[in-house]
Amino acid sequence: MRARIYQPAKTAMQSGTAKTRQWVLEYAADSAREVDPLMGWTSSTDTQSQVRLRFDSKEAALAYAHDKGIEAVVTEPKSRKPVIRARGYGENFVPNRRQVWTH
Template sequence: MAHEAELRHRSVRIYQPTRNTMQSGGSKGERWRIDWDILQGAGRWENPLMGWASSADYMQGTRMSFKSKEDAIHFAEKQGWDYYLQPPTVKRIPPKNYSENFLYRPNKLRIARTK
């Protein structure tokens, strides 16, 4: 069983992960996630055989997903964890259409001549 004192004084980050650039849909964009901060003195080392990074912190690779921000905050408070809320990043995709290529804009070179 995990050490109760170590789990009580952990700090977690509550955030909404951004969409992967290779995804066109927003399938995982509505969920909120909890990640644990790296524990000071967790004894990180590199495995000499494979070259992987290892750690004595058993909660470092654990991620929890929630339907809403309020659910994640409630869970962190219920467990007694210190948390900080990272505001979601909103990416604006500029509208593009084919006619944008032919619009006249003063002082902007529209066609780059190479010869």
């Protein structure tokens, strides 16, 4: 049984980084998906592909995989440069601005 351990990226629908600090262990699919001829739904006999475990650290996820005998591949997250402005958004509204604020 193979699995992938990764730290999820933020979704395009959110601006914050919630739910991106935990590590996820996700099993790889063992069988291909099939299309049901009657309804047209996609199905699979592999129930492990539905399992997604969350851990607080990468080491905890690796320890779990090692204890259960799971072959795990770790994908390191790409570091992201923080978007922090020098004075911040509130600087636009202070009464003693150094320059004129125009639209």
